[in-house]
Each structure stands twice: as C-alpha cells, then as structure tokens.
Amino acid sequence: MMTASAGFNMDCALKVDHLGKSFGPATALADVSFAVPRGCCFGLLGPNGAGKSTTMKIVAGLLEPDAGSVNVLGLDAAQNGRSVRRHVGYVPQDIALYPTLSVHDNLMFFGEVYGLRGARLYERIDAVLAKTGLSERRKDLVENLSGGMKRRINIAAALLHEPQLLILDEPTVGVDPHSRNHIFELVRELVQQGATVIYSTHYMEEAETLCDEVAILDHGRVVTSGPLVQLWNQYGAKAVYVQMDGFEQLPPFPHPCQVSRREHGWWIETEHRQQVMSFLLQQAEERGLTIHALEMARPSLESMFLKLTGTRLRD
Amino acid sequence: MRSIIRKELKLLFKGRGNLFFLVILPMLFIALFGSVFSGSAYPDAQSAMLDQVVPGYTVMFVFFIILSMMRRFMSEKESGILARLMSTPLQPLAYLVGMWVPAIIAVLIQCTVLLAFGHLVYHVHLGNLLAVAVIVLCLAICGTGIGLAVSLLARGENHGRGITMLITLGGAALGGLWVPESMLPHFARVLSHITPQYWAQQGFQQVMTHGGHTADVVQSLAVLLAFGAAGLIVALWRFPRYLRVSISG
Numbered sequence: 023m024m025t026a027s028a029g030f031n032m033d034c035a036l037k038v039d040h041l042g043k044s045f046g047p048a049t050a051l052a053d054v055s056f057a058v059p060r061g062c063c064f065g066l067l068g069p070n071g072a073g074k075s076t077t078m079k080i081v082a083g084l085l086e087p088d089a090g091s092v093n094v095l096g097l098d099a100a101q102n103g104r105s106v107r108r109h110v111g112y113v114p115q116d117i118a119l120y121p122t123l124s125v126h127d128n129l130m131f132f133g134e135v136y137g138l139r140g141a142r143l144y145e146r147i148d149a150v151l152a153k154t155g156l157s158e159r160r161k162d163l164v165e166n167l168s169g170g171m172k173r174r175i176n177i178a179a180a181l182l183h184e185p186q187l188l189i190l191d192e193p194t195v196g197v198d199p200h201s202r203n204h205i206f207e208l209v210r211e212l213v214q215q216g217a218t219v220i221y222s223t224h225y226m227e228e229a230e231t232l233c234d235e236v237a238i239l240d241h242g243r244v245v246t247s248g249p250l251v252q253l254w255n256q257y258g259a260k261a262v263y264v265q266m267d268g269f270e271q272l273p274p275f276p277h278p279c280q281v282s283r284r285e286h287g288w289w290i291e292t293e294h295r296q297q298v299m300s301f302l303l304q305q306a307e308e309r310g311l312t313i314h315a316l317e318m319a320r321p322s323l324e325s326m327f328l329k330l331t332g333t334r335l336r337d
Numbered sequence: 338m339r340s341i342i343r344k345e346l347k348l349l350f351k352g353r354g355n356l357f358f359l360v361i362l363p364m365l366f367i368a369l370f371g372s373v374f375s376g377s378a379y380p381d382a383q384s385a386m387l388d389q390v391v392p393g394y395t396v397m398f399v400f401f402i403i404l405s406m407m408r409r410f411m412s413e414k415e416s417g418i419l420a421r422l423m424s425t426p427l428q429p430l431a432y433l434v435g436m437w438v439p440a441i442i443a444v445l446i447q448c449t450v451l452l453a454f455g456h457l458v459y460h461v462h463l464g465n466l467l468a469v470a471v472i473v474l475c476l477a478i479c480g481t482g483i484g485l486a487v488s489l490l491a492r493g494e495n496h497g498r499g500i501t502m503l504i505t506l507g508g509a510a511l512g513g514l515w516v517p518e519s520m521l522p523h524f525a526r527v528l529s530h531i532t533p534q535y536w537a538q539q540g541f542q543q544v545m546t547h548g549g550h551t552a553d554v555v556q557s558l559a560v561l562l563a564f565g566a567a568g569l570i571v572a573l574w575r576f577p578r579y580l581r582v583s584i585s586g
Contacts, residue, residue: 079585135422
C-alpha cells in the first residue's frame with residue numbers, strides 16, 4: 023500500500039532527512055539532509071568519496087540507510103520501495119548495458135523490466151532513441167559504440183518508463199564533447215518537460231551550466247545547499263582580474279583587498295569591485311599603461327567549495 | 338521474469354564459448370572414443386563401451402553449465418547491471434529464477450543433442466524415451482541448482498572455476514562416467530554414491546542398457562532432485578548477501 027508521508031511538501035520531488043550509512047568501519051554518510059523542488063535540476067556535488075553515489079543509491083532504493091529517511095514524490099521510500107522505483111530512473115556511473123546485444127535489444131529488455139509491453143514499448147524505444155540522437159544506431163551492438171554513445175544509451179534505458187525523478191550519477195565521465203552536449207541538452211529538455219533531475223558530478227562547471235540548485239557534500243555531510251545564485255552571493259569569491267603592463271607590484275588600493283598572482287595577471291579579492299576597477303583604470307591612464315584584461319570575476323563553485331571546505335576538489 | 342529469461346537465452350546462444358563447452362567439445366570426446374573402438378575386433382565390447390561413453394560424457398559435460406552460469410552472474414555483478422536492475426520494479430527472486438530457467442533450457446538442449454548424436458552416429462540404444470527425458474530434466478535441475486549455488490558462493494572467477502572443476506571432473510571420475518562403476522576400486526565405489534553424476538549415470542544405464550522405465554529409476558531421480566534442491570536452498574540463503582555486495586560495489 024502506498025503511504026504519503028505526513029508533513030511532506032508536495033512541491034518537493036525528494037526530501038532526504040539526516041541520512042547515515044556506514045560500510046563496516048567506514049562512514050560513507052554521516053548526516054545528509056536536503057530537499058529537491060519538483061521540476062528542477064539539482065546538483066549533488068563533491069569530490070570522489072564525498073558520499074554522492076551512496077546518497078543516490080539510497081534514493082534509488084538500492085541501499086537501505088542506517089539512519090534517516092527518504093521521501094520520493096511524497097512517498098516514504100522505506101515503505102513503498104517498489105512504487106517509488108516505478109517513478110524513478112537511475113543511471114549508474116557504470117555503463118550497465120549488455121555489450122553483445124544490440125541497442126534495440128538492450129532497450130527492449132530494460133523497457134520490459136519496467137513493465138512496458140507491445141506497441142507502447144516500441145513507441146518508447148523510438149522516443150528515447152530520438153531524444154539521445156541514436157535512432158540510426160539501434161541495430162548496432164552496444165560493444166561497437168563509442169564511449170559517449172554508450173553513456174547516452176545508458177541514460178536512454180532509464181527514460182523508457184518516463185520517470186518523474188531521474189538520477190544521473192556522473193553521466194559525463196569519459197565522454198567526448200559531442201556526447202556531453204547531447205547529455206546536457208537532454209537534461210535541459212527533461213527539466214523543461216517537468217521531470218526532476220538529480221545530477222551528481224565532481225565537475226563544478228557542469229553543475230554551473232545545468233543546475234538550478236545544488237548540495238555540496240564532503241566527508242559524508244552536506245556542507246551547504248540551496249539555489250545556485252543564492253550560494254554564489256553567500257559564499258562566492260568577489261574578485262577582479264586584471265592584466266596590465268608596467269607593474270611589478272600593484273599600487274596600494276584605497277579599499278581592503280587581497281591580491282595574488284594568477285596566470286599572466288592579478289587576482290584581487292574585494293567587496294569593493296567597482297571601486298577597484300575604477301582605481302585601476304585611473305592608475306593606467308595616469309601612468310600611460312596598457313590594460314589587456316580587466317574583468318569582474320564570476321564566482322565559481324570551485325572557489326565556493328574552497329571557501330567552504332578549506333580544500334580543493336580531490337580527484 | 339520473462340524479460341530476464343528471454344535476454345539470458347539470447348546471451349546464451351550468442352556466446353560461442355557456451356556452444357563449444359556444452360555441445361561441440363562433448364561431441365568431439367564422444368567421436369574420439371567412438372573412433373578408437375570403431376575398428377574393434379570385439380563388436381560387443383565396442384557397443385558396451387559406447388553405451389558407457391555416450392551417457393557418461395553427456396552427464397559429465399552437463400556440469401560444465403556451472404561455469405557458464407558463474408560467468409553470467411559475475412558479469413552482471415561486475416558490470417553494474419545487477420545493481421541497476423535492483424533499482425527497477427523487478428523482484429530479486431524473479432531475477433534469480435530468470436537467470437536459472439535459461440540454464441535449465443540449455444542443459445535440456447545439450448542432452449538432447451548429445452544423446453541424439455550418440456544414437457544417430459553410433460546407434461546407441463536410448464530405451465524408453467519418456468524415462469530418458471525425465472532423467473534429463475532432473476539432471477538439468479540438479480546441475481543448474483548446483484550452478485546457482487556455486488555462482489553465488491564463488492569469491493571470484495578463479496575460485497569458482499576451481500570449485501567447478503572439482504565438481505565436474507572429480508564427480509566424473511568417482512561417479513563412474515569414464516569407466517564402468519564395477520571397474521572402480523572399492524573405496525571409490527562407496528564414495529561414488531555421494532556424487533550426482535553416479536545417480537544420473539545409473540539412471541541412464543538402467544533405461545538405456547537394461548530396458549528400465551521411469552518407475553525403475555525413481556531413486557536416481559529423487560537423488561538428482563535433492564541435489565538440485567540443496568543447490569537452490571544454498572543460493573536462496575546466499576542471494577541477499579550477494580545483492581548487498583553487488584550494490585555497494
């Protein structure tokens with residue numbers, strides 16, 4: 023019997039509460055909580071070993087948590103595992119396909135496993151092949167496809183039953199730029215159509231491109247979570263980048279700044295970016311110096327991660 | 338479950354190694370022995386030898402299905418497919434049965450081909466076909482039941498291969514598949530009773546050589562089914578742990 027969780031906000035596609043999970047003596051998740059609004063692309067970010075895959079496996083119903091709870095689409099996952107799995111598509115990090123079977127046979131198999139039959143199954147196979155741009159390759163054996171194409175079929179297999187929640191665990195590892203763009207477009211299209219996507223990655227630029235909201239995990243804990251714009255404002259480094267001839271050292275600024283060398287120029291972290299830029303332009307004009315680059319640096323997730331955890335992303 | 342069975346049958350028939358190990362190699366062995374005795378000055382001895390060799394090698398090579406099953410389970414585990422399937426509405430038990438049934442079908446086909454080969458090429462008398470069919474079915478359940486247990490117990494491919502060789506070759510030697518049981522030393526004759534191969538061979542010989550019917554081989558059938566059931570029980574006991582390990586990767 024399906025039981026909706028008491029107090030669950032129906033605008034949420036997923037709510038994860040104080041998840042804990044250990045494998046023997048190793049703690050994979052210490053305390054993970056976050057909520058994912060419906061119809062958004064939610065990034066689960068963090069270095070390898072942060073607990074992203076374990077969290078996703080628990081959400082997909084593959085692992086049972088030692089502590090905490092998971093609500094998927096208003097259903098308590100612990101009590102409604104099978105119903106939840108009907109509405110969730112899980113794309114694992116591995117290429118979980120049969121290499122000696124054709125693309126079509128693989129999709130037939132996964133479609134049947136999700137309960138699709140007959141004309142509906144064929145319709146869905148056509149649809150997911152069109153979505154992933156691989157309609158022409160349906161007869162090819164999976165083992166003969168490129169790594170990027172395999173990744174796209176890996177995703178296609180999880181879309182056959184039109185899941186409301188799609189979980190993508192590092193879907194772009196080792197793919198070519200063409201396939202990566204295809205995957206990005208596919209994610210955007212799914213979100214536009216109302217699906218909720220959970221996207222795990224340790225490539226921060228991917229999250230910046232795709233995600234509306236993120237949770238940053240480190241050592242099995244959520245370091246921070248929320249809308250990307252809000253997190254940038256809260257934690258993103260505010261800085262100016264300048265590249266100009268004639269200075270061995272920059273002149274002292276009239277505002278508090280932290281200056282460091284970066285590439286061929288200077289990285290100036292400050293709360294007074296506009297004033298610093300005006301000051302640099304004025305200095306250049308007065309001394310007849312050439313400015314090659316002067317820009318307000320966009321806060322990056324990478325810098326945010328550094329600020330929050332005190333470490334760079336481990337790989 | 339039907340989707341798993343269909344997919345497994347496709348993979349089974351696509352795997353050239355399976356065809357070689359389960360059908361071609363035993364046919365080569367039977368042909369080799371057949372040619373050794375074809376010029377014999379004692380036609381009765383030749384006939385008796387073939388009556389021993391054809392069912393004997395059929396039984397021996399049935400147990401090679403354990404190797405094929407183990408490879409399939411291992412491949413599903415290592416590729417992450419098993420973990421992925423557990424994220425779908427598929428029931429774990431349906432998965433296990435879906436992996437088992439195609440192996441039974443493969444053994445049924447294997448036995449049919451090998452016994453037909455012996456009959457058509459070397460004129461081996463098959464006897465009561467219903468009784469032969471029932472023995473083959475029980476043998477298939479036995480071999481694949483043990484196959485399930487080994488697949489879920491093996492810690493790795495080499496470990497599983499070792500167990501399979503012990504069961505297959507050890508059982509063949511002790512079970513009287515290579516030479517008539519009466520030619521074995523006393524201790525081996527006693528030990529042979531604990532091997533499923535002995536009971537399968539006794540059943541076949543009872544029907545093929547002594548004109549027995551299904552009622553005459555009930556004991557053999559019961560023992561073969563008991564081995565199969567024991568394998569299944571071990572597999573069911575081991576399966577939850579196997580799933581946990583596969584998923585936590």
